[in-house]
Amino acid sequence: MPTLLELSLGPVQSFIAAARRTADLWAGSRILSEAARAAGQQLLDAGATLIYPDPRRVRERTSEQSNLSNVLLAEVPDSLDASVLADQAILAARRSVMERGEAALANYPELRQDLFRAQLEDALEAHTAWAQILPGEQYPSAYKRLKIAFSQRKNTRDFLPATILHDDLPKNSLDGLRETVLPEVQNGNHLRRGKWRKLHLRRGEQLDALGVLKRLGGSDAEARFVALTRIAAHDWIAGLAKTQAENLAALREAYEKLVRLRLASRCPSNGGQYDDFPYDAALLFPERLQVACSEAELCDEPAQCQSALRDLEKVLQPLWRSAGRPLPYAALLVADGDRMGKFVAAAQDKRHHEELTRALADFADQAIQILRQQGGQAIYAGGEDVMGLIPLSSALRCGQQLSRGFRDCIARLLQKRTELSGIEQVPTLRVGVAIAHIQQPLGQIRQYAEAAEKLAKGLAGTDRQGDALGLRLHIRAGHQLSMRLPFAEREEFEALEQWITEFAAGNFSTRLGYDMRALSDRIELQQLPPSLVGSEFRRLLQKAQKSGGSADLSEDDQRKLQDRLAVLSGREGDGRETSALRRLGEELILARWLSAHQQGDLLAGERA
Known part of the structure; x- marks a missing residue:
């Protein structure tokens, strides 16, 4: 009987998350993707049927649609030994990384070669599990047993002794886990000249073996990937x-x-x-x-x-x-599917699973185009898992278009697979967007984006789970602002889009949102009756002026703000008027940022 085999490669922290430059993030994702490609190709060559990722993506090596997930699923015929095939796939993945390393050493023999090789040999973690489809057993049952075994294997850690320890060497600057492989020099300036310029070293910066591969891979990225600064500008x-x-x-x-x-x-x-x-x-x-x-x-x-x-x-x-001067802020977007595990587990046979894989691959292609049309670029798009950079002005549109694209993808699949139409909760997409300064290390911005995605995910088991856009604004001065917008609540997006239009037209002053938030804080701090919110809010609007203090706020704009506060107050409930006022203030603050094109747009409100 055939056997289901699952293989995962990582760790994501070392390959992708440890990054200071945009090219680090892109190159790390690419290195891990190419390792997965080598493993997938080995499985295909040996005679296994690759269920995930799409075999078309494994064979495609040059286009931007060739990103692969770090998790592979295959069906192994009974004529092959799944354990042997798993070892061969892991060996192929490790060989992919080592070949990059040897190419780097050929051009940079001054690196600490023994340490460099030792770090790369230990860099790639692999976990595998398999489950034979027993006589008379249905595919879903075997797949469930596989997932249980795979989860148990990932929780079983291998603690192998370090082969080379260099306690006297400084740690690398990307994540501080491994020692530097750069040569010891009296003055590091020469490492920023000639061939060493490809490493883009900052003063005092150190790199481990993976860091070197990212920077050298980043040289290729400069021709294929846009810098964060270009997105911001x-x-x-x-x-x-x-x-x-x-x-x-x-x-x-x-x-x-x-x-x-x-x-x-x-x-x-x-x-x-x-x-x-x-x-x-x-x-x-x-x-x-x-x-x-x-x-x-x-x-x-x-x-x-x-x-x-x-x-x-x-x-x-x-x-x-x-x-004006270009605004030194850009946005990192991450997206992932909601309730995908249950949806995948509902596949009745291998063919159904393969159709889902192809549908998700098509969505990944669409996601790349959506980000491009909005002035951004995808770093990674594999299935429902998407990461990319976008300008601030594209945050709302990009999130909504990705959500619609994913819904359409699932809807088309359900039309083909009628047996799945009875699923209670159809998968949706959650999107996290982090707005941060271009001087922030990319690894830190990625953590902000993951926190935004977690915000979008909401609370499990509630009606506010997933299917939302999570926004997190991280101002360099230290202030933060978070907001969750469910995709099903179109009026929430319309409100924010309306405020963006008002700011772009100069109808609102930058201070307006901050004044509303300050009023909310004052009422709560002084424990004033919530009933005062309405009168104090009207007084604030009467004193408010347009951008630059050119005129008072128009009656029409005052009415729009009062109507929105009434909607928010009704949603928050009695006694929560101050929460509604604070939410409105934060909507205006966020809208001011999303409408800004140059630094001068923000000087009156928040130190950028």
């Missing part, structure tokens, strides 16, 4: 393209000189999204430009670098005065 650049095309052309010319000197890099066209300015855009931000000027002496051609940086600054100064 996207709306600012789009504004220049509409109103100052000649100045933008001069900016491109000045930036191209920096690319030739390897002070900047190009970014992919991404379907034409970045053709107006196909560069990393990092030096459009004053802080980044200042650092580059101070480190120009480390370049291979210091005089030319300093001259090119001065030329760029001459072009930027009038642009900063006329268009």
Whole structure:
């Protein structure tokens, strides 16, 4: 009888989460995906039937649709030994990582080679389990036994002794777990010149073996993946393209000189999204430009670098005065399916499971296009699991479009598989979006995004579980704001979209949301009767002004705000008027951020 085999590769923390740059995140995801591809190809070559991921994705190595999950599921014919096949697949995955390592050592023999190899040999964790489909047993029963065995195997840890210990070496800067493999030098500046520039080392930064592979893989990412700074500057650049095309052309010319000197890099066209300015855009931000000027002496051609940086600054100064400085914030989006485990377990046979796999692969392709159309780019899209970078202005649209795309994907599958139509809870998608400063390490931003996804997930066993957008705003000054918007409650999105439009038109002052939140806090702190909220709120609106203090808030806008407060108060219930007022204030604060295209849009309200 055939055997079901499941294999997972990781850990995700080391391969993906440990990141300081966008390219680290992309390259780590890619390395793990390629290891899964090698394992999947080994299973296919040996004669197994790959159920998950889609075999089409395993064979496709070049396109952006070729991302793979780190979990594989296969059916092994009774003529093959599942345990032997699992070992062969794991060996193929480890070989994929080691081959990257040997290529790195060939170009960088100065690295600590023994330690480098030892770290890579220990880098990839693999867990496997299998369950034979017994005579007369149905597929769902065997699959359930497999999942139980797999869960038990993952909870059984292997504690192997470390092969090489170097207590005297500094730890790497990405996650601090493993020692550095960089050579010991008296002055690390030379590690930022010549061939070492591909590692993009900051002053004092250390890398372990995986970190080196990420940076070298990140060199490839520069041609295939856009920098976080380009995402942050996207709306600012789009504004220049509409109103100052000649100045933008001069900016491109000045930036191209920096690319030739390897002070900047190009970014992919991404379907034409970045053709107006196909560069990393990092030096459009004053802080980044200042650092580059101070480190120009480390370049291979210091005089030319300093001259090119001065030329760029001459072009930027009038642009900063006329268009403002680009807002140094971007958003990281993560999405995952709700109740997918029960849905997958309902598959009656292998064919049903394969159809689900193909449907999820098609959704992943759609997700890539959705992010692209919104000015962002996918870092990873495998099944219902999506990660990508987007401009602030795209957060609401992107979340809603992904949700609709996933619903349509599941609906089409249910039309084909009528036996699944009786499932009580159809899978939905939850989306988390974290807004953070471009100077934040990508690993930290990823944690923010995961927290936003957890917020979207809500409480298990309640009507507020999943099927929502979780938003988390992390201001560099230390302030945070969180908001959950269920996709089924369209009016919640419409309210936020309305406030975004008002801010973009200059009808609301930046202070308005903060004043509402402060009023809510004052009423609660002084233990004033909740009935005072209405009168105090009307007084606040009468004193409020438009952006820049040009005029009082219009009666129409006052009415819109009062109507929204009434809706929120009704939802919160009696005695919770202050909570409704605080929610409205936070809606306005978040809308102000989502409408901002340049730093000046926020100066009156919150230190950015």
